[in-house]
Amino acid sequence: xxxxxxxxxxxxxxxxxxxxxxxxxxxxxxxxxxxxxxxxxxxxxxxxxxxxxxxxxxxxxxxxxxxxxxxxxxxxxxxxxxxxxxxxxxxxxxxxxxxxxxxxxxxxxxxxxxxxxxxxxxxxxxxxxxxxxxxxxxxxxxxxxxxxxxxxxxxxxxxxxxxxxxxxxxxxxxxxxxxxxxxxxxxxxxxxxxxxxxxxxxxxxxxxxxxxxxxxxxxxxxxxxxxxxxxxxxxxxxxxxxxxxxxxxxxxxxxxxxxxxxxxxxxxxxxxxxxxxxxxxxxxxxxxxxxxxxxxxxxxxxxxxxxxxxxxxxxxxxxxxxxxxxxxxxxxxxxxxxxxxxxxxxxxxxxxxxxxxxxxxxxxxxxxxxxxxxxxxxxxxxxxx
Numbered sequence: 598x599x600x601x602x603x604x605x606x607x608x609x610x611x612x613x614x615x616x617x618x619x620x621x622x623x624x625x626x627x628x629x630x631x632x633x634x635x636x637x638x639x640x641x642x643x644x645x646x647x648x649x650x651x652x653x654x655x656x657x658x659x660x661x662x663x664x665x666x667x668x669x670x671x672x673x674x675x676x677x678x679x680x681x682x683x684x685x686x687x688x689x690x691x692x693x694x695x696x697x698x699x700x701x702x703x704x705x706x707x708x709x710x711x712x713x714x715x716x717x718x719x720x721x722x723x724x725x726x727x728x729x730x731x732x733x734x735x736x737x738x739x740x741x742x743x744x745x746x747x748x749x750x751x752x753x754x755x756x757x758x759x760x761x762x763x764x765x766x767x768x769x770x771x772x773x774x775x776x777x778x779x780x781x782x783x784x785x786x787x788x789x790x791x792x793x794x795x796x797x798x799x800x801x802x803x804x805x806x807x808x809x810x811x812x813x814x815x816x817x818x819x820x821x822x823x824x825x826x827x828x829x830x831x832x833x834x835x836x837x838x839x840x841x842x843x844x845x846x847x848x849x850x851x852x853x854x855x856x857x858x859x860x861x862x863x864x865x866x867x868x869x870x871x872x873x874x875x876x877x878x879x880x881x882x883x884x885x886x887x888x889x890x891x892x893x894x895x896x897x898x899x900x901x902x903x904x905x906x907x908x909x910x911x912x913x914x915x916x917x918x919x920x921x922x923x924x925x926x927x928x929x930x931x932x933x934x935x936x937x938x939x940x941x942x943x944x945x946x947x948x949x950x951x952x953x954x955x956x957x958x959x960x961x962x963x964x965x966x967x968x969x970x971x972x973x974x975x976x977x978x979x980x981x982x
Contacts, residue, residue: 598650598651598652598677599649599650599651600637600640600641600644600648600649600650600651601641601649603637603640603641603651603652603677604637604638604640604641606673606676606677607634607635607637607638607673608634608635608638610634610672610673610676611632611634611669614634614669614672614673614700617700617703617704618667618696618700620703621699621700621703623692623695623696623699625695626692626693626695626696627691627692628667628691628692628696629666629667629669629691629692629696630691631666631733633666633669633670633732633733634669634670634673636670636732636758636836639758639816639818639836640756640836640838642816643814643815643816643836643838644814644838645813645814648813648814648838652677652678652679654727654728654754655679655727655728655754656727656753657727658725658726658727658753659679659680659681659682659723659725659726659727660674660679660680660681660682660726660727660728660729660730661681661682661684661721661723661726661728661729661730661748661751661752662674662681662682662683662684662729662730663684663685663715663729663730663731663734663744663748664684664685664715664731664732664733664734664737665683665684665685665697665710666685666690666691666696666697667691667692667696667697667700668683668696668697668700668701668708668710670730670732671683671697671708672700672701672704672706672708674730675706675707675708680707681708681709682708682709682711682721682722682723682726683697683708683709683710683711684710684711684712684713684715684721684722685697685712685713685715686712686713686714686715686716687712688714689737689791694710694712697710698710709722715734715738715744716737716738716739716740716744718743719744719747721747721751723751724751724851725751725752725844725849726751726752726753727752727753727754728752728753728754728755728756729748729751729752729754729755729756730756731748731755731756731757731758732756732757732758733758733759733760734759735757735759735794735796736759736760736786736792736793736794736795736796737791737792737793738793738794739793741794741804742804742807742808745804745805745808745810746808746809748841749808749809749810749841749842749843749844750841750843750844751844752841752844753840753841753844753845754813754838754839754840754841755810755837755838755839755841756837756838757805757835757836757837757838757839758834758835758836758837759796759801759834759835760786760795760824760826760832760833760834760835761795761796761797761798761801761817761821761824761833761834761835762779762795762796762797762824762825762826762830762833763797763798763821763822763823763824763825763833764823764824764825764830765779765825765826766785766825766826766827766830768825772797772799773797773798773799773821773822774797774798774799775797775799775800776797776799776800776803777797777799777800778794778795778796778797778800779794779795779796779826780793780794781793781794781795781826781827785826785827785828786826786827786828787828788828795826796835798817798821798835801835801837802815805837805839809841809842809843810839810840810841810842811839811840811841811842812837812838812839813838813839813840814837814838815835815836815837815838816835816836817833817834817835817836818833818834818835818836819831819832819833819834820832820833821833843859845962845964849875849876849877849878849964849965850873850874850875850963850964850965851873851874851875851876852873853871853872853873853874853937854868854870854871854872855867855868855869855870855871855872855940855957856868856871856960857954863961864889864959864960864961865959865960866954866956866957866958866959866960867888867940867942867956867957867958867959867960868945868954868955868956868957869941869942869944869945869955869957870939870940870941870942871939871940871957871960872937872938872939872940873937873938873963874935874936874937874938875935875936875937875938875965876935877935878929878932878935878936878965879965879966881928881929881931882928882929882965882966883926883927883928883929883965883966884905884907884912884925884926884927884928884929884938884963884964884965885924885925885926885962885963885964885965885966886903886905886924886925886926886940886960886962886963887922887923887924887960887961887962887963888922888923888924888925888958888959888960888961889920889921889922889923889958889959889961890917890919890920890921890923890958890959891920891959892920894920894946894956894958895918895919895920897946898944898945898946899918899944900916900917900918901916901917901942901943901944901958902914902915902916902917902942902943902944903915903916903917903925903940903941903942903958904940904941904943905925905927905938905939905940905941906938906939907927907929907930907936907937907938908930908932908936908937910930912927912929912938913927922961929965936965938963942957942958945957
């Protein structure tokens, strides 16, 4: 379904939501007052190429509505056939999330609603999302960097809108082209104490890049040259679609045992034994493990042999006498359910000061499919020993 048709359906769905909310007619809370579904018309204006096929872009993974308000976007996407998780912070939500729960009940909706403080060291209800909708949230966060980086680990695409500014409140400093952000005083914008950072165009772009997002489509709506951060000043909004540079590192794999922390946003050290599970692998499918062996490991250990087992079925091992990048490719046995792959190296560096980790190989990606992405960005000569 093309984005223009989706925008038209969003407008039609708004009538349904209005009727539902009129039916609820709450006496103890008010509804979120802003038009969320109207953003799909703006997406129609900015999306290009394959991204105009929004549902194809999302694929079969669930969708995350982060900062869901009353759930308008979540319930609309569900009406298009998406599985949706809706999250918000009940303490800062306009009506304490009573609105979204009330609409869910009337619609008999299957949207999963989770109270999550996005401004904390939060966890998401799911591991993989085809897209995260992050409309009007960024400037309500004390720590927007953490939130964007967290989403980059779990969502393939991010649809983001946020207020931006070009001028300081006194209009004396123009920072549109500088990677700067304005920190609002309490209540300075819309008398809302939950407004914090208003980014310039340049700083928003840099923030997305540093948080591991690649901007695909981007547009500023409103008075971009004259926009200020506070109330009563010209308003400008950035609409952005970005693709995560972290999401596809593991494909559909979920890490089990034997992995160390992600480093440089692109690779992980393993232990001598490490394992993953593919919840829903294609059949037939081939396992692709892309990894590197730094030269110091070969110098100290000699050739390294890697073997694996898939649901207990042995896969042929392979010996790697040289340092550098390697790819281990093996056909997987057919399976009607999840496939657990257990890898084992014949040798690894034991823990020793100052690094007390057992070190095996450096993995860039592990996935099941018909191909893999070659990469040369591993620090192969770095001495971690």
